[in-house]
Amino acid sequence: MSKRYKITIAYDGTNFAGFQSQPQQRTVQTVLEAAVNKMSTAADFVHVFGSGRTDAGVHALGQVAHFDLENEIPEQGIVNGLNSILPLDIQILAAQVVPTSFHARFTTHAKSYVYRVSRGRFVDPFKRFYTGHYKYPLDVKLIKAALPDVIGEHDFSSFVAAGSQARSHVRTIYQATVTENPTSNEVVFEFCGNGFLYNQVRIMVAALLEIGNGRRPVHDFLRLYEVKDRNECRQTAPASGLYLKKVYYNDDWLKNV
């Protein structure tokens, strides 16, 4: 009787061609599956299922995936075993035996993302892979005034990149915050929602930065929900600033927000 394991993963996305397996590419899924299969005694290949894709260069602080093993390994053994096999840009933070009704992708209730923007005329050499960069003036008060428009159930068709296979562009955002950090000279966004469309966070961040710079009206999101046109929102903030922070299952996420 095989057991299902849920793992929580952090990775530096810089040197990955995204999460999902692709031929001839180094992806998170490929690297994870190679490690998991070294710990499996089964003859059949063990697949690893993620909560969703992340693009090339996008990071994770708490991605979630699951896989089934025929041989039983204690939870801490999964963590230590995988970490001793995996390369240094990916790390297992936790492992948990879960019922087979759990599915990393299909039972997701919510996800949260962080987006870090560094400011200043030039990019800090230590942040080039770990933040987006905005060199123009920003009035964070304008962004704060726009954020209530982001929260709630909306049609995000103006904020979805070509290539999305989602049947509906309606999503609910539970929380949207922006924080200024003068020490690190960064502006940090955080979003929590029931799901996000392809490139949605990066397109929303780009639009919010335009609001902060005054080149887009504060309440432009209300118009963008109506027009449902990506041409009204052409910019996409770079992958380097985006972090999948947490994936929520069941209703316990409500306690953490």
Place this chain on the structure above:
Amino acid sequence: MSKRYKITIAYDGTNFAGFQSQPQQRTVQTVLEAAVNKMSTAADFVHVFGSGRTDAGVHALGQVAHFDLENEIPEQGIVNGLNSILPLDIQILAAQVVPTSFHARFTTHAKSYVYRVSRGRFVDPFKRFYTGHYKYPLDVKLIKAALPDVIGEHDFSSFVAAGSQARSHVRTIYQATVTENPTSNEVVFEFCGNGFLYNQVRIMVAALLEIGNGRRPVHDFLRLYEVKDRNECRQTAPASGLYLKKVYYNDDWLKNV
């Protein structure tokens, strides 16, 4: 009449084979000289002189170098011009016209280094190039008790790597501190001294971590100064944790310590 420019530089050392030019290698000096020569109208090659070498993988928050230009460029023009030419892992923080009596290497009065150690059983994927790592238990109080022995004029022969060309191994350390950061789970060292031998900071940090772990007596530095034997201090903390923080000229460094 040519002018001498002092520049202050930050770089992420990860993808550099150290500061000093070497054939077929990407070094900080090679990359700087290529950029500086694009801004020079002189027929002759313009050399860039650093305050000293840093090894492959070692970072800089405030390295200093100088060069001479026949054509006059305003200080801010040097900063903006070089930054627009240089790759993203190196950044000019400041430029200043200085008298030709200034020499980035020979008029140095003091230097300070930071060494970041991350703790925990596994390396944080985001820190693998930016910290050293110590997975064993550490009692930072023991390290704090050892640090007064580091300060002052000592013969650091036990703390110098093979390959050092220094005529004397006597150096003076003005300040040595260690800080625990529970949020980032790091232990951060900082040293300021009149000069440092080849790998000295990394060998001292390795010895201090052994003191913190209890595998070396707290006041072992006093013995190590006497025995003058690198075999008594075999470990070298990895390059990834080391940052050249600041290079001091004249006596104005005293004000900043």
